[in-house]
Amino acid sequence: MSESHDPTAPGIDAGRIWFDGRLVPQEQAQVSVLTHAMHYGTSVFEGIRAYATDRGPAVFRLRDHSRRLLESARILGMRNDLPSVEEIDDAILATIRANDRASCYVRPLLWYGAESLGVNPGRNRVHFMVATWSWGTYLGDEAVAKGARLITSSWRRSPADVMPTKAKAGGNYVNSVLANQEARELGYDEALLLDAQGFVAEGSGENLFLVRDGVLYPVAHSVNLRGITRDSVIRLAEADGVTVRESMATRDELYTADEVFMVGTAAEVTPIAEIDRRPIGAGAAGPFAMRMRERYLAAATGEDERFAAWLTFVS
Numbered sequence: 001m002s003e004s005h006d007p008t009a010p011g012i013d014a015g016r017i018w019f020d021g022r023l024v025p026q027e028q029a030q031v032s033v034l035t036h037a038m039h040y041g042t043s044v045f046e047g048i049r050a051y052a053t054d055r056g057p058a059v060f061r062l063r064d065h066s067r068r069l070l071e072s073a074r075i076l077g078m079r080n081d082l083p084s085v086e087e088i089d090d091a092i093l094a095t096i097r098a099n100d101r102a103s104c105y106v107r108p109l110l111w112y113g114a115e116s117l118g119v120n121p122g123r124n125r126v127h128f129m130v131a132t133w134s135w136g137t138y139l140g141d142e143a144v145a146k147g148a149r150l151i152t153s154s155w156r157r158s159p160a161d162v163m164p165t166k167a168k169a170g171g172n173y174v175n176s177v178l179a180n181q182e183a184r185e186l187g188y189d190e191a192l193l194l195d196a197q198g199f200v201a202e203g204s205g206e207n208l209f210l211v212r213d214g215v216l217y218p219v220a221h222s223v224n225l226r227g228i229t230r231d232s233v234i235r236l237a238e239a240d241g242v243t244v245r246e247s248m249a250t251r252d253e254l255y256t257a258d259e260v261f262m263v264g265t266a267a268e269v270t271p272i273a274e275i276d277r278r279p280i281g282a283g284a285a286g287p288f289a290m291r292m293r294e295r296y297l298a299a300a301t302g303e304d305e306r307f308a309a310w311l312t313f314v315s
């Protein structure tokens, strides 16, 4: 077998991985090609970050992520062998500790195994892994400094009666992959997805905000993921005395906003400079977005004491 086809060659350095109850070296965290999740997308996952603080690494909103992971599992109807919320928290902390990282991205995953195939998942066990690795700025440093360039995707977000859009389920992400791939191939940083009615939904992996006349408008939930960063930014803005009004948005409302920005665990807070070849506001990273980015990172790194409850220290 040529080296490029070596399935164990790690493109990601995850070190030690939590795999069904124990920590194993990455090379040993292997699954069968007959894994149900690989054939049908029957997995649920989370994206979490641990930030370096002056008291060592701290996981940002750990319990909220662990809870959403279990909610996703419940939406998919996964029943057997589910870890408890405490077990998920503990596995995440143990994995970060085992890899001795100052900061990292954390990816827990629950999935149907290789016990049986066929769309009926009945006889499958639910497996659980947690991997950690270093993940810098999601859309690149340039996108943060200059503002990201977005294009409306030709792919719509799935309606709520087609896919369980509140579940962070593997299968849902085919939609995100198609949209992101299309945007990248066209030379943009990220895709803007609309819902089936044509309202703004979200990015392939981020929630959206508009700013107009000093008021912050989080794009309403509809078929979007209930983002934890989105919730954090709303609370940080409110603490700054900003008026926040959740609302539906159309494409043209984005074009005429003072600012638009995207948020997510991986993307953190990323300003948007351009959508569909139109400059947004001044066509650069906006001051409101940059202030929220600063607030968000201050909270996540323990510099803002008011939000200390969001942090779980690893040791």
Ligand code: PPE
Pocket (backbone or CB within 6 Å): 046, 047, 048, 176, 202, 203, 204, 205, 206, 207, 224, 225, 226, 227, 228, 229, 230, 263, 264, 265, 266, 267
């Ligand atoms: N919408 C989608 C579709 C999404 O995937 C994410 C997170 C969000 C909104 C923001 O949610 P939250 O992280 O709770 O604020 N996307 C994760 C996966 C990214 C990836 O490429 O993988 C993430 O940011 O970790």
